[in-house]
Each structure stands twice: as structure tokens, then as C-alpha cells.
Amino acid sequence: MRRLRVTLLDLAxxxxxxxxxHTRVFDTFTLGLQVRADDGHETYLAVRITGSVPPNLTVLILRNVPGCEAEGWYPEYALPERELLPAEQAWSNLMDPRAAAQMLDEER
Known part of the structure; x- marks a missing residue:
């Protein structure tokens, strides 16, 4: 669990x-995050998971993405610059701008 949280924070x-x-490859799946933001508008974050995902892992990932409400995720049928691949799922959510600013201020 700690490894997953650190990975999500690093990717965000x-x-x-x-x-x-930005992506991270695990044993059976790949996890990717991408932010879309314009000055003065909402900050959207997309999560994509490709491959074989253990039971309940998708829920665990979405609940631990920093700056996003756990209940705010919507399934997507495409990513910002491409269609979904086979065995790929994608979700999007609004990211709290204060959390985004705090993450940008932190050195990683």
C-alpha cells in the first residue's frame, strides 16, 4: 500500500x-497519470490502468490519488491524445487546485 501511495504521488x-x-510499470499492469489544466480553469486528472489488475486494485488506486475526491471518478472512453488500448481502463476527476499547487511546491 505504501508503495502504491508513493507511486501515485510521484506520478501526480x-x-x-x-x-x-507519466507511467509506472508493475508486475501485471501499468499505471499512468496525466493532468490537463488551463490558467483559470479546472484541473483534470486522468488515471489509466493497462493490463491485468488484481481484484479491488482499481478502487484502491482511485481512492489514493492525491488531490482528488474518492467519489468523483468518471470512466473515460479515450485519453486526451489517444483512444484506449485493449485491456486498458481510464478514469478522470477534478483535482483540488490547492493540492496541485502544494505538490508543485514540494521538491521530489
Whole structure:
């Protein structure tokens, strides 16, 4: 669990810095995060999971993404710059701008 939380924080921090999708490969799946934000507008965060995911892991991931409400996730049928791949799921949520700013201020 700790490894997952650290990974989510690292990925969120990286995508907040450059807006690109950042991923981490685990044994049976790949986890990716990407932030989309415009000045003065909402900050959206997309989570994508590709591969074989152990039971209940998707819920665990979505509940632990920093700066996002656990109940605010919506399934997506595409990512910002591409369609979903086979065996890939994607979710999106609004990210709290204060949490995003705090993560950007932290050195990783």
C-alpha cells in the first residue's frame, strides 16, 4: 500500500510539472497519470490502468490519488491524445487546485 501511495504521488507530481502522461510499470499492469489544466480553469486528472489488475486494485488506486475526491471518478472512453488500448481502463476527476499547487511546491 505504501508503495502504491508513493507511486501515485510521484506520478501526480511529474504530470503537474509538464502536463504529460507519466507511467509506472508493475508486475501485471501499468499505471499512468496525466493532468490537463488551463490558467483559470479546472484541473483534470486522468488515471489509466493497462493490463491485468488484481481484484479491488482499481478502487484502491482511485481512492489514493492525491488531490482528488474518492467519489468523483468518471470512466473515460479515450485519453486526451489517444483512444484506449485493449485491456486498458481510464478514469478522470477534478483535482483540488490547492493540492496541485502544494505538490508543485514540494521538491521530489
Amino acid at each position: 507530481h511529474a504530470t503537474l510539472r509538464d502536463g504529460g502522461e
